Amino acid sequence: MADDFIQILDDDDNELTPVDGKHSSVPVTSDCSAEPWVIGIIDDELSVHEATIFALKNVTLYDRPLVFYSAYSAKEGFELIKSYPEMALILLDVVMESDNAGLELVDRIRNELNNALVQIVLRTGQAGYAPEEEVIIRYEINSYKTKTELTRKKLFTVLAAGLRSFQQLRTIEQSRDGLRAIVDASASLMQERFVFEFSSGVLTQIDALFDLASESLFCVSQRPAQAPIDSSKCKDGYYVVAADTKYSKYFGCNIKDIQRELPIMVKALQALEQKQHVFTEDVSCLYLSTPSGWEGVIVATGKVCLATADQELLQIFCMNVALGLENAKFFSHLNKAAFHDELTNLYNRAGLIEEGIQYCQLNRTKCTLYLIDIDYFHHFIASLGYELGNAILQKVADILRQLFGKNTIIARVHSDAYAVIVADATLSANEVAVRCSRPIVLEGQSIRIGLTVGTSSLSYSDESSPDIGILLRRAEMALNVAKEQKRGSGEVFDEAYEIASRKSMTLLSDFRIGIDQQELFLVLQPKVGGVEHQVIGFEALLRWKHPKKGMIPPGAFIASVEKSGMHYELDLYVARALCDIINANPEVAVPISFNISANSLNHESFVNELHKVFTQNNVELDKVEVEVTENALIHSELAISRLNSLVDKGFVICLDDFGAGFSSLSYLLRLPLTTIKIDRAFVANITSNSESLTIIRGIIEIIQSLKKDVIVEGVENEEQLALLKGLGVEKIQGFYFYKPMLVEKALALLSR
Incomplete structure (x- = not known):
C-alpha cells in the first residue's frame, strides 16, 4: 500500500461489529492460533476507528494477530481498559469531550488502574494541542502523533515498536x-x-x-x-x-x-x-x-x-x-x-599524558621527556606523497622503539612529532638527534631524515603527582629553540624559555588590545636624493605606545606577531593608518612606502583586501610603495605570484633588505620590482673592509644594469656617504640624514 494518507471507502464488508456501544474488529487470521494482541482505539471520530482498522487489516505482528476494541469518549475508554487488563496498546485521542480528556484518561490508567505496562500513543487532529514534554514523561506516554502523520507505514511502525516494548515489559514483570x-x-x-x-x-x-x-x-x-x-x-x-x-x-x-x-x-x-x-x-x-x-x-x-x-x-x-x-x-x-595513534600503534598525546603519569609514579624517580620532530617533513609529503610520508612516520616509530626499548612511554603527539618518556635517562638531546637521524629505505630508495630534539626533566617526591602536561610543554619550548637556532640537533629546557614564553603571551594579549584601541601608530623616516639631498620619499614605520609600559620597540613585538598569525591583520592596520596620513595631508607629493609581512603574501585574500583599503579611502596608488623583504620570497612561488597580482592592481614594489638573507640574483629577473633597497649590513663595514666595498659595488652595478632604482639604507656617517656617492648611489636612507620622526615633523621637511 502506498505511504499516503488513508482514505476510507464505503465497504459493506468492513468487518466492524458494534458491541455494547463499542466496536471490535478481528482481522482475518484463521490460520493463526496464537493469542491476539489486544489494541484499544479511543477516539470520538468514527472515521478514525474505521481508517485504523482498515489500514491494519490482516496484519500479524510477532506471529500474533491483532484484535481491536473501540471507545468513543474518555469515560468509555476507561471502562474498556478496565475490562481488558491484557490490552497491549492504546491509540488515544487527546481532544474528545474536553481539550484534555485524553491526558486525564492517561492519568487514570496509570494511577487508578495502576497499569504501567500498556503502551499509549496519543493522537490529535490539531497539532497545536501537543502536550508538554513534562506531561509525556510524567504519564509514560510512548508516542505522540498528529492524525495526518499516521500513514499506514508509520502506523505499522508505531504499533510494532509499542507491542515489542509491551512484550518486553511484561516478560520483565513476570520475572x-x-x-x-x-x-x-x-x-x-x-x-x-x-x-x-x-x-x-x-x-x-x-x-x-x-x-x-x-x-x-x-x-x-x-x-x-x-x-x-x-x-x-x-x-x-x-x-x-x-x-x-x-x-x-x-x-x-x-x-x-x-x-x-x-x-x-x-x-x-x-x-x-x-x-x-x-x-x-x-x-x-x-x-x-x-x-x-x-x-x-x-x-x-x-x-x-x-x-x-x-x-x-x-x-x-x-x-x-x-x-x-x-x-x-x-x-x-x-x-x-x-589514547593510541592508529598509524604507528604508539600512544597519542592524550595517551602519553594518561600513561605517563602512571609510568612516572611507578618509577618514582627523575623522568625525562624527549620531544622529537622530523625536519622539513612537509617537504617529504610534497615530494613523495602522503603514502610514503606515512611510511616515514612508521619507520621513525620503529627507530624510536629500537633506541629506547620497552620500559619507556613512546607516543606520536603531532603529525611529525614524537615524545618519549624515560626514567633515569642517559642520552642527551643531541645524542638522540644524532642516533635517530639516519637513512631509511623506502621502495628501494634511500632517504635520509633529520631530527631535532627538545628535552625536559622532572623530579618529584612520593607525595607529589607528576605533571606530564608541564613536562611536554617545556620540551616543546626547548624544541622550538632548537628548530630556530640549531635544527638537526638538540636543546634542553631552560627556565629562561618559560619566562620568555610568558612575556610573549602577555605581549600578544596586550597587542590585541592595542590594535583595538589604536595604540599603534606610524612614524616616517625620510629618504633623500640628489645633490642637495632633498626628501624624495618616506618609509612608514610602526610604533607602539603602551598605556602602562610606554614605547615598545618593533623588535620586541614584530617577531611574536608573525608567529601568532596576526601579521595579516597588522598589515591591513598599517595600510589604513597610512591612508589616514595621506588623506590628512593631500599636499604630499612624494611616495610613502610601507612594509608587508612575508606570511601575508600567502593569504588568499590579501591582495584584494589590501587594494580595497586604498580604494575605499580614495588614495591613489602612485602615492604609496609596497616594501617586501627578500626572505619572504625564498622557496615561495606563491609569494611571487601574489607580488605580480599587486603590480597588476597598480602597486609599486620595492625589495627591502636585499643581501641580508639567502640572496638569489635569479629573483631580480623574476620579480616585478621597481626599486631595490640594499641592506644596512653591507654599509656598516665599507669604510674599513675592502671586501665589503667590493661586494656592494658589484650589487649596485647589477641593479643599475637591470634599470632598477637603488636605495641604500643604514648610512650613518660622512665617509660612508662619500663612498656610496662615488659608486653612483643617489638615494639614501639612514640616521646620517634623518631618524624616524613624527608625521607632522617629517612632512614639514617638504616645505624647506
Missing part, C-alpha cells in the same frame, strides 16, 4: 525478582570498562544469581584490547579472557589449542559452532552473541547443569551479559582510539 538480581549484577558489571575485567565479573555473578557452585571459564572471539594477553599468541579464534582459580593457567589461551588438555573446551566449541547453549550433566555452556558479531561462551563445570535453571531468566541473563560484553568491547575500542 521481577530474578530481574532485580540481574539488574543489580549488571549494574556492577557495567562498571567494568574492559572485556577481561567484565568477563571476570560475570563469573562472580553467575553462581550467585542461580545459586550454583561451579568452576568457570569465559571465552570470547578475538583478543580484546587492553587485556593482559601475550599478543604473539593471538590470532583468529576464541580466547579465555577470565577463569576461576582451577583454570587460571589457561588465561589468554586459544580454546582450540587447549581442547585436548581440557576436554570441556570441545563442548564450548560445540556451543560456538551451533550458536546455542549446550548442557550436559557436568558442563553447561552458555552461548553469547553481540550485535556487532562478537561471540562468547561461559563454561560452568562441576556437578551443575544450568538446563534446570529458569530458562527465561537465564536468557535475560545471557542477553544482559552479551550487551555488557558489547559495552566493554566498545569501551576498549574507544579507549584505544582515544
Whole structure:
C-alpha cells in the first residue's frame, strides 16, 4: 500500500461489529492460533476507528494477530481498559469531550488502574494541542502523533515498536525478582570498562544469581584490547579472557589449542559452532552473541547443569551479559582510539599524558621527556606523497622503539612529532638527534631524515603527582629553540624559555588590545636624493605606545606577531593608518612606502583586501610603495605570484633588505620590482673592509644594469656617504640624514 494518507471507502464488508456501544474488529487470521494482541482505539471520530482498522487489516505482528476494541469518549475508554487488563496498546485521542480528556484518561490508567505496562500513543487532529514534554514523561506516554502523520507505514511502525516494548515489559514483570538480581549484577558489571575485567565479573555473578557452585571459564572471539594477553599468541579464534582459580593457567589461551588438555573446551566449541547453549550433566555452556558479531561462551563445570535453571531468566541473563560484553568491547575500542595513534600503534598525546603519569609514579624517580620532530617533513609529503610520508612516520616509530626499548612511554603527539618518556635517562638531546637521524629505505630508495630534539626533566617526591602536561610543554619550548637556532640537533629546557614564553603571551594579549584601541601608530623616516639631498620619499614605520609600559620597540613585538598569525591583520592596520596620513595631508607629493609581512603574501585574500583599503579611502596608488623583504620570497612561488597580482592592481614594489638573507640574483629577473633597497649590513663595514666595498659595488652595478632604482639604507656617517656617492648611489636612507620622526615633523621637511 502506498505511504499516503488513508482514505476510507464505503465497504459493506468492513468487518466492524458494534458491541455494547463499542466496536471490535478481528482481522482475518484463521490460520493463526496464537493469542491476539489486544489494541484499544479511543477516539470520538468514527472515521478514525474505521481508517485504523482498515489500514491494519490482516496484519500479524510477532506471529500474533491483532484484535481491536473501540471507545468513543474518555469515560468509555476507561471502562474498556478496565475490562481488558491484557490490552497491549492504546491509540488515544487527546481532544474528545474536553481539550484534555485524553491526558486525564492517561492519568487514570496509570494511577487508578495502576497499569504501567500498556503502551499509549496519543493522537490529535490539531497539532497545536501537543502536550508538554513534562506531561509525556510524567504519564509514560510512548508516542505522540498528529492524525495526518499516521500513514499506514508509520502506523505499522508505531504499533510494532509499542507491542515489542509491551512484550518486553511484561516478560520483565513476570520475572521481577530474578530481574532485580540481574539488574543489580549488571549494574556492577557495567562498571567494568574492559572485556577481561567484565568477563571476570560475570563469573562472580553467575553462581550467585542461580545459586550454583561451579568452576568457570569465559571465552570470547578475538583478543580484546587492553587485556593482559601475550599478543604473539593471538590470532583468529576464541580466547579465555577470565577463569576461576582451577583454570587460571589457561588465561589468554586459544580454546582450540587447549581442547585436548581440557576436554570441556570441545563442548564450548560445540556451543560456538551451533550458536546455542549446550548442557550436559557436568558442563553447561552458555552461548553469547553481540550485535556487532562478537561471540562468547561461559563454561560452568562441576556437578551443575544450568538446563534446570529458569530458562527465561537465564536468557535475560545471557542477553544482559552479551550487551555488557558489547559495552566493554566498545569501551576498549574507544579507549584505544582515544589514547593510541592508529598509524604507528604508539600512544597519542592524550595517551602519553594518561600513561605517563602512571609510568612516572611507578618509577618514582627523575623522568625525562624527549620531544622529537622530523625536519622539513612537509617537504617529504610534497615530494613523495602522503603514502610514503606515512611510511616515514612508521619507520621513525620503529627507530624510536629500537633506541629506547620497552620500559619507556613512546607516543606520536603531532603529525611529525614524537615524545618519549624515560626514567633515569642517559642520552642527551643531541645524542638522540644524532642516533635517530639516519637513512631509511623506502621502495628501494634511500632517504635520509633529520631530527631535532627538545628535552625536559622532572623530579618529584612520593607525595607529589607528576605533571606530564608541564613536562611536554617545556620540551616543546626547548624544541622550538632548537628548530630556530640549531635544527638537526638538540636543546634542553631552560627556565629562561618559560619566562620568555610568558612575556610573549602577555605581549600578544596586550597587542590585541592595542590594535583595538589604536595604540599603534606610524612614524616616517625620510629618504633623500640628489645633490642637495632633498626628501624624495618616506618609509612608514610602526610604533607602539603602551598605556602602562610606554614605547615598545618593533623588535620586541614584530617577531611574536608573525608567529601568532596576526601579521595579516597588522598589515591591513598599517595600510589604513597610512591612508589616514595621506588623506590628512593631500599636499604630499612624494611616495610613502610601507612594509608587508612575508606570511601575508600567502593569504588568499590579501591582495584584494589590501587594494580595497586604498580604494575605499580614495588614495591613489602612485602615492604609496609596497616594501617586501627578500626572505619572504625564498622557496615561495606563491609569494611571487601574489607580488605580480599587486603590480597588476597598480602597486609599486620595492625589495627591502636585499643581501641580508639567502640572496638569489635569479629573483631580480623574476620579480616585478621597481626599486631595490640594499641592506644596512653591507654599509656598516665599507669604510674599513675592502671586501665589503667590493661586494656592494658589484650589487649596485647589477641593479643599475637591470634599470632598477637603488636605495641604500643604514648610512650613518660622512665617509660612508662619500663612498656610496662615488659608486653612483643617489638615494639614501639612514640616521646620517634623518631618524624616524613624527608625521607632522617629517612632512614639514617638504616645505624647506
